[in-house]
Amino acid sequence: MKRFIIPLLVGVMVAILIFAGCAPAPTEPTTPTEPTTPTEPTAPVAGGEAALPASGSYLENPFGGLAIKPDGTPYYFAYEFIFLYNPYMAFAAGIWEDYMHKAGAEYTLHDANLDVAAEIAMLEDLVVAKPDGVLVHPVDGWAAAPMVDKLTEAGIPVFNFCVECPTDSVVGYYEANNFEMGQAMGEWVANYFEDKGVPGHVFECQGLIKTFIAMNRHDGFVAGIEGSTVSMEPGPDCEWADEKCSNAVIDAFPAHPEYNCVYCHGGMVNGAIEGLRTVDRLYPVGDPEHVLSVSVDANDQTCRLIREGWSSAVTSHDPWPEVDMSIKAMFNHVILGKSVPKKVILASPVYFYDEVVADWERGLPLIWGNIMLKEIPYDDLPVLDMSDYIETPTAAMK
DSSP states (O other): OOOBOOOOOOHHHHHHHHHHOOOOOOOOOOOOOSOOOOOOOOOOOSSSOOOOOOOTTEESOOOTTTTBOTTSOBOEEEEEESOSSSHHHHHHHHHHHHHHHHHTOEEEEEEOTTOHHHHHHHHHHHHHHOOSEEEEEOSOHHHHHHHHHHHHHTTOOEEEESSOOOSTTOSEEEEEOHHHHHHHHHHHHHHHHHHHTSOEEEEEEEOOTTSHHHHHHHHHHHHHHTTSSEEEEEEEEOTTOHHHHHHHHHHHTTTOTTOOEEEESSSOHHHHHHHHHHTTOOOOTTSTTOOEEEEEOOOHHHHHHHHTTSOOEEEOOOHHHHHHHHHHHHIIIIITOOOOOSEEEEOOOEEEHHHHHHHHHHTOTTSHHHHHHHTOOGGGSOEEOOTTTSOOOOGGGO
16 A cells, blocks of 8 residues: 655635545655745734734644654655545644645655555555554554554554544553544534423434444433433434435434434534525524534634534534644654653533634634635744643754
8 A cells, every 4th residue: 555645734724625525636745945934923803804813722833853863864644544535634734734844844645535455555554664652543443453553562652632542552542532422512502402391303424433432422412412302313324424414314304304403423513504405494593493513623714504504503622722732742752752641532512503603703713624715825824832741842952
């Protein structure tokens, strides 16, 4: 299985990859360019202009020269991931590339495209390639775990985020609490229908069912509606794909007129909205006939639909801090020889209409989907200050 590189993901490339659902042809690992220094954050601008706050929460490039060895050659890092057609993954890959450029590292990206066999082959190739470190966001954590062990045995440290690899070989695992995300959304839905004085009948668009993420988001939602008048019917595995979510809604709603809510595990709410439109069940927020559409993952489409009044709420993890932490852990451990947190679970707030709109208007990047719609290039994003969780590595520490 050949390795390949995905070019730096800026606005147009993100759109191409999301809608085409494919990646560029394989090439050899890139030679690093000069580290990119982020532009000075601008003051917030009203009206949806791209803006980042001048805040102590953001850092100028702290990584300059960090990934250069004493002999002048770059460190080489690899990132293997589940797929690229999802906006969350496109954003994560963009942050990875940006941080690698900032540090001057050589890097490769490996898109498994939901193929477990391809993923195993890619990880097998990395055992031979011997990168200095590997970040894994697997299709199937259980299936990938033996290969993570094999990489570790070969002296290659492995870091993990989002979909967990259940093995102690992982140096560090960084993710949001998916159970709490589902639970928070379930509680919000239960309160919504209690306030309306009607029972809630939820249709669930699941995906990717075999991952811990989907299991936890389902179980959390069930816990959130426990004891309420809300019931939920699990739907098919939509694999975080809009089209599959739309088809599931189109198939289910005509046979179940009692359904008055769609709960999407991932950023598939756009598919749910289109499905409701197709079966003539789409009404805006506030309309007596409105079918509640809620989801996990505040991607660009979800944020837009909330701002436009078609969807009501979203709870989300965030690829920015998760990848930020993963890369800092890798740099600290591999380059500086420091110990890093074994496992960190980040908070996952629920965002509502007013918050999404306010975030958009102020230009505050609290919701990553709003950032994507603003088309801020990844290399203009500063490095996060995650010092509450992990130290920011710099070349001066070497």
